Amino acid sequence: MENSASRKAFVVFNALLLSFMAFICLLPILNLIAVSFSSRSVVEANQVGLWPKGFNTSSFQYIFANPQFFKSLWITVERTFLGWAMELVLTILVAYPLSKSKRVFRLRGFYVWFFMVTMVFNGGLIPTYLVVNELHLVNSVWALILPEAVAMFNVLLMLNFFRTIPGELEEAALIDGAGWLVTMVRVYLPLSLPSLATITLFILVRHWNSWFDGLIFMNMPDRYPLMTFLQTMVLNLDLSQLSSTALANNPQLLEITGRSLRSAMILACTLPILLVYPFLQRFFVKGMLLGSVKG
Amino acid sequence: MKKRKTRALRGSLIAMLVLTMAAMSACGGATKSGQPEQPDTGAVSTPANDGPLVKYEPAIELSAMKNLYGDERYLPGDDLNNNVWTRAYENELGIKINYQWAVAGEGFQQKVTMAVASDDLPELMTLPAKDYFTLAKAGKLADLTPYFDKYASDTLKATLNADGGNQMKTAYVDGKLYGIPQTGGFDATADMIWIRQDWLEKLNLPVPKTLDDVVKIAKAFRNEDPDGNGIKDTFGIGFQKDLVSSTGSFEGFFAAYHAYGKAWIRGEDGVISYGAIKPGMKEALAKLRELFAEDLIDVEFGVKDWKKVGEDIAAGKVGLFYGREGLPWMSAKDAIVNNPQADWICVPIVSADGQPAKPVTTVTMERYFAVRADVKHPEALLKIINLFQDKINNPKTTMETLNTFGVDPKSGINFAAYAFGGLDPSEDKPNKYFKQINDVLQGKEKVENIHPEAIRYYNTIKNYMDNGMDKGADPLGWNYYKFLGPDSSWKVIGYYRDNQLLERSAWFGLPTATMGQKGATLDKLQEETFIKIITGSAPVSDFDAFVENWKKLGGDQITKEVNEWYNATFEAK
Numbered sequence: 001m002e003n004s005a006s007r008k009a010f011v012v013f014n015a016l017l018l019s020f021m022a023f024i025c026l027l028p029i030l031n032l033i034a035v036s037f038s039s040r041s042v043v044e045a046n047q048v049g050l051w052p053k054g055f056n057t058s059s060f061q062y063i064f065a066n067p068q069f070f071k072s073l074w075i076t077v078e079r080t081f082l083g084w085a086m087e088l089v090l091t092i093l094v095a096y097p098l099s100k101s102k103r104v105f106r107l108r109g110f111y112v113w114f115f116m117v118t119m120v121f122n123g124g125l126i127p128t129y130l131v132v133n134e135l136h137l138v139n140s141v142w143a144l145i146l147p148e149a150v151a152m153f154n155v156l157l158m159l160n161f162f163r164t165i166p167g168e169l170e171e172a173a174l175i176d177g178a179g180w181l182v183t184m185v186r187v188y189l190p191l192s193l194p195s196l197a198t199i200t201l202f203i204l205v206r207h208w209n210s211w212f213d214g215l216i217f218m219n220m221p222d223r224y225p226l227m228t229f230l231q232t233m234v235l236n237l238d239l240s241q242l243s244s245t246a247l248a249n250n251p252q253l254l255e256i257t258g259r260s261l262r263s264a265m266i267l268a269c270t271l272p273i274l275l276v277y278p279f280l281q282r283f284f285v286k287g288m289l290l291g292s293v294k295g
Numbered sequence: 296m297k298k299r300k301t302r303a304l305r306g307s308l309i310a311m312l313v314l315t316m317a318a319m320s321a322c323g324g325a326t327k328s329g330q331p332e333q334p335d336t337g338a339v340s341t342p343a344n345d346g347p348l349v350k351y352e353p354a355i356e357l358s359a360m361k362n363l364y365g366d367e368r369y370l371p372g373d374d375l376n377n378n379v380w381t382r383a384y385e386n387e388l389g390i391k392i393n394y395q396w397a398v399a400g401e402g403f404q405q406k407v408t409m410a411v412a413s414d415d416l417p418e419l420m421t422l423p424a425k426d427y428f429t430l431a432k433a434g435k436l437a438d439l440t441p442y443f444d445k446y447a448s449d450t451l452k453a454t455l456n457a458d459g460g461n462q463m464k465t466a467y468v469d470g471k472l473y474g475i476p477q478t479g480g481f482d483a484t485a486d487m488i489w490i491r492q493d494w495l496e497k498l499n500l501p502v503p504k505t506l507d508d509v510v511k512i513a514k515a516f517r518n519e520d521p522d523g524n525g526i527k528d529t530f531g532i533g534f535q536k537d538l539v540s541s542t543g544s545f546e547g548f549f550a551a552y553h554a555y556g557k558a559w560i561r562g563e564d565g566v567i568s569y570g571a572i573k574p575g576m577k578e579a580l581a582k583l584r585e586l587f588a589e590d591l592i593d594v595e596f597g598v599k600d601w602k603k604v605g606e607d608i609a610a611g612k613v614g615l616f617y618g619r620e621g622l623p624w625m626s627a628k629d630a631i632v633n634n635p636q637a638d639w640i641c642v643p644i645v646s647a648d649g650q651p652a653k654p655v656t657t658v659t660m661e662r663y664f665a666v667r668a669d670v671k672h673p674e675a676l677l678k679i680i681n682l683f684q685d686k687i688n689n690p691k692t693t694m695e696t697l698n699t700f701g702v703d704p705k706s707g708i709n710f711a712a713y714a715f716g717g718l719d720p721s722e723d724k725p726n727k728y729f730k731q732i733n734d735v736l737q738g739k740e741k742v743e744n745i746h747p748e749a750i751r752y753y754n755t756i757k758n759y760m761d762n763g764m765d766k767g768a769d770p771l772g773w774n775y776y777k778f779l780g781p782d783s784s785w786k787v788i789g790y791y792r793d794n795q796l797l798e799r800s801a802w803f804g805l806p807t808a809t810m811g812q813k814g815a816t817l818d819k820l821q822e823e824t825f826i827k828i829i830t831g832s833a834p835v836s837d838f839d840a841f842v843e844n845w846k847k848l849g850g851d852q853i854t855k856e857v858n859e860w861y862n863a864t865f866e867a868k
Binding site: 040041042044045046047066126129130133215216219220221222232233235243244245247248249250251252253254 | 363364365366367368374375394395396397398399400401402405406408409412413415479480483603605606609610611620621623624626628629630632633701702707709711719721724725748752771774775778779
């Protein structure tokens, strides 16, 4: 059966189909790269396909000449790293007890409800801002980290993964004299690397990509994380909003409203997070529990 | 027994949780711990000869907020709270401005909403129109009426009066002045016809004088291969999907039939009515339907916005369209850079009958500058705005001042963007510069006597003309030449002005109550009907049904409100 003709046909067809779909996903990014290296007027005439026309790097020079880009990059790295560390620890600490049965953890029901409420309801924009403001977190990097430090979705993910780990392993650890904390750290966590990698990815991508909290909680543009900076650059600078007298006064604005600069911005801001994927790849391994419980 | 107890406990805990959350969100507004006490500025003596630019001794301190362009750059060591303008406010006026927050673009409205909701308003404010009126009515803003005459400098008064004072009048709430509007220019929104001169010459066509000429040119541009590449890839006339916009606009075409897509027109009798339900509109749509049927309009126009049409223009596929004065800065320039053979002219819009066509103009009242009610020196706002007028718009200003406080020619940084309440006499500025520059070019005026900003533009234009008007080598020179030179878009606007051809939209205020509720539905109805008629998927007679529906679905009520607004704003005083 493994080598039957129909099987082979299926494999070939499958590979072709998937490659084709991957290629379709790649096309916009290729176009983005081509546009970012092309000259402004050719781009504005929509004549750039997958290869740059009028090759130049002025867009990238412009971006890297702006000190704000690096300030924002640093804030994003800071929030991503701190946010990741904090959220990972909190998620594990919440998920582990909740993965236990009610017999072991008596208040489990209450806590499940407690967390479920946060999943369904939230305070809304203005109350959230008021809370952050009254806590004097506005303008601080913690305003970007604390309000979403425990994402219930990730907790559910971890919780369900913990449940798939055979209870016998826990029993064995307890019989050997380990406490709950030791069991969690020494038995559960090493076995949960795939799910830890998954939520790590979720957290990193979310922190890297979120821009709205930066806009709301940061008072000055020099405190903006990268994506808020990108958002103000890409969406706000629109020729239609600039009067021609403003342009006559400052013709440099013409250059920065071009699509090639925007594409270059998008590229420069998203590339770092794309590089995370290959490094997390090796944790997505199956079959780690194979053979741990016999009989 | 035990089980019931835990359940009761759980129930009460959840109830407590919910209550706490409710209380937290409800208290938000009430728990504000009082504004930080004002530094006691009562000690500042008001000198007897206090005037528009007199310094405070000792200095006063004011918190402020700012909306930004989005591309602010600073000299090394400077930032928003320490730049050429904040230093000038401190040294020349004795006012220390302390920006609490600053934001660009749409985030600005968000931040204002937050500040209003948390009652955390800075002392000097830049407010979106809606919030300005809300706060003024709530008594949160200082009344500037007693200070305006004494403290507004002559230059500021001239700036605010550039449009005849119409925009200034919108700032009054119940007869009192609570803020200074950020004024815009009506004239710059007038449509004109942009044509590829090189195509006209190639096909031996005259400059259009009537709508029939325009149609003739459109036919030739579509069918006679003006770009000479042997492929039928050019469109007759460029239009885009929205009824009002800059490039590929319908307004200039509608105006040929004395109707308007989105404007409010005040008739001879003083009654304001909506331009799109005028009888001429039916003919205009019928004509467009004809053009569409003859394949002169891009079949995809219904899904193209002005940027997409701009791409066609830049790519050399469109050589005739209605647009505003700014085209030399936009797609028309890209077309030149891509193909230096291309040449553009702009001409006044044309009429379908003997009556002259009048392009419609409008402004949007976006922002007002205001002071918080509890500030001891509300006139400080006027002094701050005066300083900008004194440095930038004063006819006696020097090139050096302009380089220091306006655009720095070396770094290209626009320092004027860091001023608080930077106002331009937008209505007059390009008109005046056009006149000054061309007077100098014709030898009627000496270059030293014109405004330094105009001198800059003059130099670029002169340089372009002296070097043989080589578009390919100096596209920016072409740019200024077409913008303010002897053969420019502002020449067309000057023609409109001299012949009283500009039709100002009578309404340009905050959306009225019914507009807020039903405006979006009505706009959609209008756009769908119009596009269906043009593309031939609905008969022209549908226009009559549209007018009926428009009136019934709230149009009549909106018309009434617009008239009331106009009378209250302009007639009562």
